[in-house]
Amino acid sequence: MAATDVARLESNEMGTLVAEARDGDRSAFDALVRRTWADTYSLAFRLTGNAEDARDVCQEAYLRAFRGLRRFRGDARFTTWLYRITANCASTQLGRRRRHRHEELDDELELNDLSPGVDPVGRSESASLRDAVQKALAALPPKLRAVVVLRDIYDLSHEVIAAELGISVSAAKVRLHRARHRLRDDVFLRSEAEGRAHDDVDRPAV
Amino acid sequence: MTMSTVLPCDRLAELMPDLLDDPSLLTAADSGHIAQCLRCQAEMARFRRLRRTLASLRLQQVAADPGLVDDLLEGLDSAAERRERHRIAGRRAASIVGLAAATAAGVGGVLVLATRRRSA
CATH class of the missing domain: 1.20.5 (Single alpha-helices involved in coiled-coils or other helix-helix interfaces)
Known part of the structure; x- marks a missing residue:
C-alpha cells in the first residue's frame, strides 16, 4: 500500500475516533491519546525544553482537549488542533516557570526516527546538520524557539501561532525572522568559521 | 560628505528569512541580482537547507517515558x-x-x- 493511502486510512480512522469521542465515547478518546501522545510530547518537549514540564504540558493539553472536544469543529485536522492546545499550554507553563528556570533546554534530547523510509528529503540531510540544528534550537531563547518550532517544524500558520502564544501576528513574524537568523548563524556561519580556522592550523607554515 | 548605501547583498540577506514564507517579497531586480551573485545564492541555499532540516525534525519523535501514556489516561x-x-x-x-x-x-x-x- 502506498504511503499516501496509509496516511488517508489513518486520517479516516482518526476522523471516526474523533466523531465517536465527541459523542461521549471515552474509549475513543483514549484511543486518540494512544495514537497522538508521543507526538504531543515531542512538541511539548521542544517548546518547554525539559521532560518534567513537557509531561505537565501534555497532561494539561489532553485535559483541555477532552473538555473542549465538543467545540472542535473538524475544519482542521485533530492533530493540528491538538498542537494548538499544546502550544498554548506550553506558553502558559513557560510563563509560570520563567522566573525560576534557566532558559535553555536542560534535558538531553533522545530522538526516535519515525519513518525514515518515507522521508527522502529528510534522509538526505546529514545527521550532523540535524544535530547542529537541534543544538542551535536548544540554545534559542524560549520565545524565539516557540515560534520557529511551531512554524518550521509543525507548519502552523503565523495567525495560529500568534493566537496560541498570545502575541500579534507581526510580533510572531518578527520573532520568526530573528530566530531563523540566529539559527543560520549558529548552524552555518559558526561551523564555516571553525572550518576555516581548522584549515589555517593544518596549512604548513611557509 | 559620504553617502551610505546599502548593498543589494546586505539588503537581501536581511530579507532571506522572510522569503521562505513569502517569495513574492523579491522584486524582479532582486531575482536578477541573485541569479548573478554567488554570495546571495549561498545565503539563500543556507536558509533553504535550514528550513528543510527543521521540517525533517517533524518525523523525529523525542523519546518519552513509555509510562507517560498510562499517566495521561489516569489523569483523564x-x-x-x-x-x-x-x-x-x-x-x-x-x-x-x-x-x-x-x-x-x-x-x-x-x-x-x-x-x-x-x-x-
Missing part, C-alpha cells in the same frame, strides 16, 4: 470522575433548591388560605 479518568461528581452534586443541589422552593410555596399557600379563612 480522574478528571472525568471529578466532572461526574460535580454533575451529581449540581443535580442534588438543584433538587434540594427545588424541594425548598416547593416547600416554601406550599407553606405560603397554606398561610394564604388560613389568612383568607380567618378574614372570611
Whole structure:
C-alpha cells in the first residue's frame, strides 16, 4: 500500500475516533491519546525544553482537549488542533516557570526516527546538520524557539501561532525572522568559521 | 560628505528569512541580482537547507517515558470522575433548591388560605 493511502486510512480512522469521542465515547478518546501522545510530547518537549514540564504540558493539553472536544469543529485536522492546545499550554507553563528556570533546554534530547523510509528529503540531510540544528534550537531563547518550532517544524500558520502564544501576528513574524537568523548563524556561519580556522592550523607554515 | 548605501547583498540577506514564507517579497531586480551573485545564492541555499532540516525534525519523535501514556489516561479518568461528581452534586443541589422552593410555596399557600379563612 502506498504511503499516501496509509496516511488517508489513518486520517479516516482518526476522523471516526474523533466523531465517536465527541459523542461521549471515552474509549475513543483514549484511543486518540494512544495514537497522538508521543507526538504531543515531542512538541511539548521542544517548546518547554525539559521532560518534567513537557509531561505537565501534555497532561494539561489532553485535559483541555477532552473538555473542549465538543467545540472542535473538524475544519482542521485533530492533530493540528491538538498542537494548538499544546502550544498554548506550553506558553502558559513557560510563563509560570520563567522566573525560576534557566532558559535553555536542560534535558538531553533522545530522538526516535519515525519513518525514515518515507522521508527522502529528510534522509538526505546529514545527521550532523540535524544535530547542529537541534543544538542551535536548544540554545534559542524560549520565545524565539516557540515560534520557529511551531512554524518550521509543525507548519502552523503565523495567525495560529500568534493566537496560541498570545502575541500579534507581526510580533510572531518578527520573532520568526530573528530566530531563523540566529539559527543560520549558529548552524552555518559558526561551523564555516571553525572550518576555516581548522584549515589555517593544518596549512604548513611557509 | 559620504553617502551610505546599502548593498543589494546586505539588503537581501536581511530579507532571506522572510522569503521562505513569502517569495513574492523579491522584486524582479532582486531575482536578477541573485541569479548573478554567488554570495546571495549561498545565503539563500543556507536558509533553504535550514528550513528543510527543521521540517525533517517533524518525523523525529523525542523519546518519552513509555509510562507517560498510562499517566495521561489516569489523569483523564480522574478528571472525568471529578466532572461526574460535580454533575451529581449540581443535580442534588438543584433538587434540594427545588424541594425548598416547593416547600416554601406550599407553606405560603397554606398561610394564604388560613389568612383568607380567618378574614372570611
